[in-house]
Amino acid sequence: MSEHIANSFTLPVADRLCDAVRASVEKFGGPGEVFGKLDAGAFADGFAESEPNLRRVLGRCLEDLTFRARMVAHVSTTANREYLAQFLDALDVWKELEPADHHWVTLALSGAPLDKLFGPIPMRTNEVFRCSSVLQLDSHFEDLRIKSVIQLAFPNKELGGDDAIILSASVTSFLDSIRLMLRSVELQGSEATLFKIPKDKDSDIIPSIIRELGQVRSVVETLLKQFQDMS
Numbered sequence: 746m747s748e749h750i751a752n753s754f755t756l757p758v759a760d761r762l763c764d765a766v767r768a769s770v771e772k773f774g775g776p777g778e779v780f781g782k783l784d785a786g787a788f789a790d791g792f793a794e795s796e797p798n799l800r801r802v803l804g805r806c807l808e809d810l811t812f813r814a815r816m817v818a819h820v821s822t823t824a825n826r827e828y829l830a831q832f833l834d835a836l837d838v839w840k841e842l843e844p845a846d847h848h849w850v851t852l853a854l855s856g857a858p859l860d861k862l863f864g865p866i867p868m869r870t871n872e873v874f875r876c877s878s879v880l881q882l883d884s885h886f887e888d889l890r891i892k893s894v895i896q897l898a899f900p901n902k903e904l905g906g907d908d909a910i911i912l913s914a915s916v917t918s919f920l921d922s923i924r925l926m927l928r929s930v931e932l933q934g935s936e937a938t939l940f941k942i943p944k945d946k947d948s949d950i951i952p953s954i955i956r957e958l959g960q961v962r963s964v965v966e967t968l969l970k971q972f973q974d975m976s
Contacts (some may be wrong), residue, residue: 755821758802762816763825765791765799766832776832780839783846789853804854806833807840858909866904870913873922874898878929882940889940889950893929927961 769791773779789800806813813833820826840847875896883890904911912919932940942950 754819756816756819758799759816759819759829760821760825762799762802762806763820763829766803766829770832780835783839783850785846785849785853788850789856800854800856804851807836807851807854855908858905861905861909861911866911866913867899867901868913869918870899870901870904871910872898872912872914872918873925876922876925876929878926880930880932880940882942887948887950889942889954891930893926895926 769788770776770779772791773782773784773788802816806816817826817830817833820829836847873895876893878891878893881890881892902910912922914922942948
């Protein structure tokens with residue numbers, strides 16, 4: 746009796762979640778293509794366009810089956826209720842088949858842990874003091890990979906918990922940390938000759954790196970103007 750009464754109530758957020766799921770799925774080609782094209786950032790951004798809180802609701806539905814059942818039960822129409830349930834069930838199967846991709850989707854849906862910035866944080870902690878990196882050519886996945894070890898000044902790995910690291914420093918030190926990490930990727934002349942990337946028309950290894958570096962340059966140019974305007 747009590748279960749029947751509970752399910753007779755609808756929650757607007759459950760309907761909005763279903764609408765956001767439908768919209769995002771359609772952007773990736775519909776139910777027949779979405780799991781072949783799923784991109785973590787773009788998928789999560791689709792929820793942010795409608796209501797940022799929906800990202801967290803969907804993320805919880807992925808991790809908490811009891812909460813998921815309660816949320817699905819309060820969708821107002823049978824068609825939407827079945828659609829949302831089938832999508833979440835399919836995500837469960839996809840998680841088993843593509844655990845790495847599923848990890849990125851759930852991470853993107855969780856959003857930035859901004860609440861951690863409002864707790865007590867030292868003036869200086871976890872500053873990057875030194876960074877060393879090695880480049881490796883991954884022949885199996887046909888990609889360039891990087892491994893880095895970062896030596897920290899004033900280390901405090903307890904801040905932020907398991908899912909985040911908190912850095913506290915001056916802006917100058919923060920930017921210097923980024924410079925150190927980027928410089929660690931530079932190769933010497935003799936090292937660079939060891940890497941030969943075939944010019945395959947289907948290879949996106951170098952173009953994708955160049956695109957990311959272009960994004961870095963764009964951010965740096967924006968920041969340059971920002972701080973120049975302050976003086």
